[in-house]
Amino acid sequence: MRPILIAFCVCCVIAITCNGNGEVEEERFVVRRENRRVLVSTENGEIVAARVGSSYLVHFFTMDPNSLFLPVILHYDMVFYVHTGSGKLFWTEESELKRADLRRGDVYRLKAGAVFFIESNLETETQRRKLRIHSIFPNSSIDMHEPPSGPYSSIRDMVLGFDKKVLQAAFKVCDEAIEELLSGMKPPAIIHGVSKGEKRSRETEKKILGSLLGSDIFELSKKMGKSSTKLFNLFKEDKDFQNRNGWSTTVTGKKLSALKGTNIGLFMVNLTAGSMMGPHWNPVATEVAVVVQGQGMVRVVCPSVLNGTGCSEMRFEVEEGDIFAVPRFYPMAQMAFNNETFVFMGFSSSAKKNHPQFLAGQASVLRTLSKDVLATSFDVGNMTMDRLLDSQQESVILGCVSCAEEELRILEKEREQEREREEEERKREEEEERRRKEEEEREREEEEARRQEEERKRREEEEEEARRQEEERKRQEKEEEAEARREEEERKRREEEEEAKRQEEERKRREEEEEEAARREEEERKRQEEEAARREEEEWKRQEEEEERKRREEEAARREEEERKRQQAAAKEREEEERQREEEERQRREEEEEERRRERAAAKREEEERRREEEEEERQRREEEEEEHEREEQWSEEEEAAEEERRREEAERREEERRREKEE
Secondary structure (H helix, E strand, O other): OOOOOEEOOOOOOOOEEEOOOOOEEEOOOEEOHHHOEEEEEEOOEEEEEOEEOOOEEEEEEEEOOOEEEEEEEEOOOEEEEEEEOOEEEEEEEOOEEEEEEEOOOEEEEEOOOOEEEEEEOOOOOOOOOOEEEEEEOOOOOOOOOOOOOOOEEEHHHHHHOOOHHHHHHHHOOOHHHHHHHHHOOOOOOEEEOOOHHHHHHOHHHHHHHHHHHOOOOOOHHHHOOOOOOOOEEHHHOOOOEEEOOEEEEEEOOOOOHHHOOOOOEEEEEEEOOOEEEEEEEOOOOOEEEEEEEOEEEEEEOOOHHHOOOOOOOEEEEEEOOOEEEEOOOOOEEEEEOOOOOEEEEEEEOOOOOOOOEEOOOOOEHHHHOOHHHHHHHHOOOHHHHHHHHHOOOOOOEEEOOOHHHHHHHHHHHHHHHHHHHHHHHHHHHHHHHHHHHHHHHHHHHHHHHHHHHHHHHHHHHHHHHHHHHHHHHHHHHHHHOOHHHHHHHHHHHHHHHHHHHHHHHHHHHHHHHHHHHHHHHHHHHHHHHHHHHHHHHHHHHHHHHHHHHHHHHHHHHHHHHHHHHHHHHHHHHHHHHHHHHHHHHHHHHHHHHHHHHHHHHHHHHHHHHHHOOOOHHHHHHHHHHHHHHHHHHHOOHHHHHHHHHHHHHHHHHHHHHHHHHHHO
């Protein structure tokens, strides 16, 4: 049997929250396809996820033909839309197992606590279309905390979580059956079709799952017959709005009763190439949209109450697979590029009619307000306001050729400016880090110099103390000597005084040498500091000169650009003057031509009067020409024009001949 896939569940997260001061903090407005988190990845498919805000979890199920998504129990309400392919949905509702055939465009809601599983149809080899389902799981009003297991849990995991004894008592089966059930390998959430050989190994598990669901899930589609619930289909219903620029439609609790009691609705917008969903805001709903075809630009504007409080106006490019969200009251516009259609569908945080408020076109909310008040609000005249409100004849979806391209150009320019600001900030931080390190190095050198100075003074004090002690010892020895040795002592005293004097001189010399060495060290340190300061000053001057050079280059480039623009303007003025001169010359030539035609007409009248007196043969020829003219009245307009031109040229030729005859 061909491998079967339930591929990917995508959860996207865009958190747009307000802090205690009411300031809006934008975490993420767009979730790119490559930023989704992979939950399961097998050879048959994958499940990926991301989160949208604190209240929305969006999944995208993709299943190969003839695949099975094993039963799970819902923790949240689930609202879904079938994007491609076909299949069957089975779910429990009030102790009853229900079924619905899934087709492209179907939408429905499953309630929290329901058990459901999905089968995809076995398509032909030529089709092989995958079943893709886009779903959202909003937190319920009862429990705003997501369970650790996610939006749903596996029925198998819930059953086999109990001990063997509890399972045996609950299902009234033998020990062997429980042992076989517990010893079996856990299947992934994505499995392929079950063959006959695999059925035997799953009999015990199917029996327990069948007791929970009331039937054998692998044979259920064959036993249920024609008892199927019909789902609401987006493509089979009339569009809410449609014109040459595209269409849009929404699904609310009024259209789909299953949405009643939940806070989620669905919508889809199809913009043709070079068109735009007009600027508007949603008064009661936040939108979470998925791009299903093409690519486009989305422009989001901060409400004025949030300006200056951390809210930044945004524009972003989105393509197929990207998800973007816009909170309520945020003005927005979605634009298609000139070369392709832009289609997106999504979910709104309200199952009630949202009534988007448009700012432009025939559906503009501004048209319901007083024009005098609007003119005062915009600080413009009433005539200007009339033009603003009445010029656009379309509504909702407007023509906007190259608007997306212009928004993309502005976005790329902003990105380039941001990169330049980041580069300047990086250079500034590097410069500050360099200066900080130099300052620390100077402080370390100064500290080392102070420590050396203190060490030198300490050594001098120790030497002085030793000298005083030595002198005191010698003085005591002198006093103890006998009077008999006074003369010898006197002699020795004189010698000692001389020695002391010599030692004192030696000590002073050593002190002077040490002071000189310390002075040289201090001078060397100051010289090094001055040299470092001089190098730093030179580096600073070099940087200033470099900045001045860049400024001069930028100023020169600016002047060149201004000169180029001035030359272009002068060239345009010269072209305009040349065009006016040519126009005046053309008018002069036309006036001269008109004067010549009047002269020729006067000459022709004279010639006709003269010709009436000419020979009978000439009169007969004119009559023949008139008869021929009557026959030619049925000619086409082109032939008549050609004949008229020929007669005019003949008359001019005759006039020229008469003029020459007169001159002769």
